[in-house]
Amino acid sequence: MPTNYIPFKETNYFSDFICDYLAEKPELKEFYHRFPKLENFEAQIKEKSNSFQSEARNHITKVLKHQYKNLNTSDLTADNIESLNLENTFTITTGHQLNLFTGPLYFLYKIISTINLTKQLKTAYPEYNFVPMYWMASEDHDFEEINYFNFKGKKIQWNSEQTGAVGHFNTEGLDEVFDVIS
Incomplete structure (x- = not known):
């Protein structure tokens, strides 16, 4: 299936800073650890393997099981939650800050992109498990x-006087x- 791409810069939607980041301009390298490319995940996996404790895994699993206890979930969701206890499981997390009138399509795009990334990572690194998370x-x-x-x-x-x-x-x-x- 043919695919055409429009460079981010040509959309006139993104700032120069974001376009420079997406173009991986060397002068921005000091502001991030690794650019999120598939080949960079191997080093990230190794780094996270050494820093994430089993007690944190157990806590995350316990909290998620509690949050999902009254919901009908798929077997895949239950398996993903359970796999978080395994040392070879990593989360791929996305999230969204609330804002006005962006619509649900952006949420769905982020969620689907994260699910697709977990599948790509599983193919590239089959010895590991990847669980999509949405925050x-x-x-x-603010x-x-x-x-x-x-x-x-x-x-x-x-305009609202509400706080919290x-x-x-x-x-x-x-x-x-x-x-x-309207």
């Missing part, structure tokens, strides 16, 4: 960072934001 940043307290979006050149903002974890906010007042864009 929802619902405990984020409302000012996420209370707006840009639409047709205009900053659209949700944004994942617990009441959605009162969001209808006014929606009215601006």
